[in-house]
Amino acid sequence: MQLEVSVPLLISDCTRGRTRFPLEAGTLAEALRLLVETYPLLRVHLYNEQGNVREHVLLYYNDDNIAWLDDLDIPIQPGDKLRVLQAVSGG
Amino acid sequence: MNEIPSPSDKRVPAAGRMIMQPITPNQRYSRQTLFAPIGPEGQRRISSSRVLIVGMGALGTVLASHMVRAGVGTLRIVDRDYVEPSNLQRQMLYDEEDVAGALPKAVAAGRKLARINSDVQLDPIVSDVTPLNAEKLMKGIDLVLDGTDNFRTRLLLNDACFKKGIPFVYGGAVSAQGMTAMLVPGETCCLRCLIGSGDGGGGQTCDTVGVIAPIVDIIASFQAVEALKHMVGDAGARRGGLLSLEVWHYHSMNLKLPEPRKDCPTCRLRQYPALEADAEDAATLCGRETVQIQGARPFDLEAWERRLAPSCTVSRNPFLLRAELPEGERLVLFPDGRVLVQGTEDPSRARTLYDRYVGS
Incomplete structure (x- = not known):
């Protein structure tokens, strides 16, 4: 099943310049794995050395931050979205 | 073509103060x-x-x-x-x-x-x-x-x-x-x-x-x-x-x-x-080569102008004093005891310059 991924413009150099692109995956867990396998430069922006999501990074599956989900083995449905956000500190 | 009137153009009303009535909240x-x-x-x-x-x-x-x-x-x-x-x-x-x-x-x-x-x-x-x-x-x-x-x-x-x-x-x-x-x-x-x-x-x-x-x-x-x-x-x-x-x-x-x-x-x-958290920590500001150091005592800017003038290029207004250091960095002193060290993002370098010119 295909889901739409969006990433901030500031790290789109890691995704061949694209800020929005499709990804084929069966589950959310697989989508998260494939995202950094397909775009390996993205890994350092999203995860720390321990493999945890960086604190200023927010990964949203549709309306939910994945940090609040009990289980990532969620089957992808048509129209699902995976959004990569970075908390913005400038001002 | 439209002509843009210059300020000296007689068609432009002369600048002057109008007597203003106070603006009411309703207005x-x-x-x-x-x-x-x-x-x-x-x-x-x-x-x-x-x-x-x-x-x-x-x-x-x-x-x-x-x-x-x-x-x-x-x-x-x-x-x-x-x-x-x-x-x-x-x-x-x-x-x-x-x-x-x-x-x-x-x-x-x-x-x-x-x-x-x-x-x-x-x-x-x-x-x-x-x-x-x-x-x-x-x-x-x-x-x-x-x-x-x-x-x-x-x-x-x-x-x-x-x-x-x-x-x-x-x-x-x-x-x-x-x-x-x-x-x-x-x-x-x-x-x-x-x-x-x-x-x-x-x-x-x-x-x-x-x-x-x-x-x-x-x-x-x-x-x-x-x-x-x-x-x-x-x-x-x-x-x-x-x-x-x-x-x-x-x-x-x-x-x-x-x-x-x-x-x-x-x-x-x-x-x-x-x-x-420790308020005395040096803070790097917004990635623009500035480190802030909070000193314990307020600054009398006039006195500090006299003190720093022999070794730095100093300018001052009522709110702050700027000292261009011979090392290339700049110190900005505020009356509340803060100092901005500009030109470095290295807190230890900032502390060195602070100690050299302001004293710890």
Whole structure:
């Protein structure tokens, strides 16, 4: 099943310049794995050395931050979205 | 072809002072009170509100303009910095004279805001916000608006707001993207639930990746809308959620705010860790080669001008003193004991120069 991924413009150099692109995956867990396998430069922006999501990074599956989900083995449905956000500190 | 009249053209009325009658509230706020969700009662509520804006940079100047034009009762503005040329592209209350005078932002903004609406009680404060003064700056305040440029100060405001039960409107902008959320103690999660300890924000600041002015205006305006709703008591109209915008390729999302994290030290455990942090830490400012050191004693700027003049090129105004060092860096001394070391991002280098010229 295909889901739409969006990433901030500031790290789109890691995704061949694209800020929005499709990804084929069966589950959310697989989508998260494939995202950094397909775009390996993205890994350092999203995860720390321990493999945890960086604190200023927010990964949203549709309306939910994945940090609040009990289980990532969620089957992808048509129209699902995976959004990569970075908390913005400038001002 | 249209001819543009020159100032000396006789068709242009001569400049002169007109005798102005005081502007009445009915005149000033007529368009705002015609807006039904505000109305005359909402205007009365706005006019009795007391708002704090921390940071008078790009977000802060837009926020302050909105608050003052809307007619808040009291507006306290706090900023530790002074106006520089790179600010003029987006920090809408400042002009070239403010740069030439090296005016502190709180002072320059306060002067402009007073000319926009003299009915507002303005309280400009030139200061850093630290664990020692954060709660004091919120005394008598109903609402705190985020105009800061770093997560450290935001988390400090977040913790102080949640401790005191004051709503906090987060906003941030960089590049062409921005975020905002209204965080209400007892009703929503706090900023710490969203970003943890901040983790440095990925090193993306206005000084490292740039920023375009419209995204700042847009984010600050979204913050101001939520502020107006809060002041008039229209909680039902609150947008809710975390708004994320990117305006170059245009993406927008308004995402659900989570429940407070079970282990959040601020909104669950009520420990407020940012208020416990060491106020004496040197702080690197917004990635622009500046380190701040908070000294223990206030500075008599006139005396320091005499002291530093033999070894540095010194300039001074009533609010700060600048010393161009022979090493290439610059020290900026403020009467409250703060020193900005400009030209380095290395805290130990900054401390060395501080010790060399100011003394520990």
